[in-house]
Amino acid sequence: MIQLGIIGCGTIGSALAKAVEKKFSRIARLAYVSDINPVQIEKFRKKIAASKFRAVPVSHLIQKSDFIIETASLCAAEQVIPKVLKSGKDILVLSVGGILNIKHLQSLIRKSRGHIYIPSGGIAGIDAVLASKTGTINSVRITTRKPLSSLQNSPYFLRNRSRLGAIRKPKLVFEGNAAEAIRNFPENVNVAVTLSLAGIGPERTRVRIFTSPTYRYNMHEIEIKSSFGQIVTHVTNIPARENPKTSALAIGSAVATLEKIFSRFKIGT
Ligand SMILES: NC(=O)c1ccc[n+]([C@@H]2O[C@H](COP(=O)([O-])OP(=O)(O)OC[C@H]3O[C@@H](n4cnc5c(N)ncnc54)[C@H](O)[C@@H]3O)[C@@H](O)[C@H]2O)c1
Structure with missing residues (x-):
């Protein structure tokens, strides 16, 4: 039975x-959780009443779990991933932007028996980007x-507070690369970083962000030009x-x- 640890309740x-x-439940059980906010742990306990998990500090969770799930923050991901890799464990990462701040990531990965899993999130097309990369x-x-x-x-609007009130209809508020996008909107564009890691990297992946008080949904459009054609x-x-801030599809994607990971029948690139 795989002992799971969730960081971020x-x-x-x-x-x-x-x-x-x-x-x-036949393959894995939630054994440990960790959160900086005890209120979140109590809410979590009420929702997940059946599991006999223990709330523990992050270091203990990493030491005791076989498989770690990070669903906390960019800062948590940045700190936790190197420790998980050094202990040879596997980790599913949701706060993908945190990966960009990890020094010597490739060397950590090379030296570890562990794996990093990154779900596609609330976008479509990661499978095709990975395939396109072979060209x-x-x-x-x-x-x-x-x-x-x-x-x-977001840090962007905390710096540009005065611009907020003027936005009444769809407006382009950010244009740059994925590394700049996640610095300005750390809780909103993890998918841009996922896309960049799957494709041509955070410096070359272009990001545009539109916003409006009239929008009801989180929408993502991806355009890829490659030697295979256009997607x-x-x-x-x-x-x-x-x-x-989180799309329901991002949750579905993580599940x-x-x-x-747990199945013996794997579909998709
Ligand atoms: N990859 C994707 O496509 C994608 C999509 C949506 C959200 N996200 C990211 O996933 C993460 C979780 O999203 P959510 O909607 O569940 O957020 P949430 O705010 O509902 O939950 C985050 C939880 O993590 C806890 N937390 C924050 N920092 C922590 C730390 N250092 N250590 C332990 N616990 C900590 C918070 O107290 C909170 O309980 C966020 O970073 C979010 O930006 C990624």
Whole structure:
């Protein structure tokens, strides 16, 4: 039985814990959780009543779990991934942007027996980007549209507070690469980093972010030009009820990744 540890008891962490109980109980059990906020752990306990997990410090969780699930924050991912790799364990990472701040990641990966798993998130097309990489990818661009309410506490808008009030209809508020995008919107564009890691890297992956108080959904459009041809995908995501910054599909994508890891029948690139 695989002993799972979840770091971050919020929206995605609780959804994954429920999925483990419902779908994977013959293979894995939730053994440990960790969260910087004790209130979140108590809420989590009420939702996941059946599991006999223990709330422990992160270092203990890494030491005792076989497989770690990070659903906390960029900062947590940056700190936890090197420790997990050094202890030869596997980790599923949701706060993908944190990976960009890890020094000597490739060397850590080479020296470790562990694996890093990154779900596609709320976008479509990662399978095709990976396949395109066997040829030559010329350009990758993601255009993200999110409601103003889900971007307003981002570092970008905390610096440009005055611009918020002036936005009444769809407006392009950011254009740059994936590394710059995640620095400005750390809780909103993890998918841009995932796309960049799958394709041509964070410096070359172009990102545009539109926002409007009139938007109701999180929308992502991806355009890839490669030696195989052209790919365009568009996803209109329903936001997760508990955290509108997170798309419901991102949760589904993380559950599907676990399913693929645990299954002997694997579909998709
Ligand atoms: N990869 C993707 O496609 C994708 C999609 C949506 C969200 N995300 C990211 O996944 C993460 C989780 O999203 P969510 O919607 O569940 O967020 P959430 O706010 O609902 O939950 C996050 C939880 O993590 C806890 N936490 C924060 N920092 C921590 C730390 N250092 N150590 C332990 N616990 C910590 C918080 O207290 C909270 O309980 C976020 O970083 C989010 O940006 C990624």
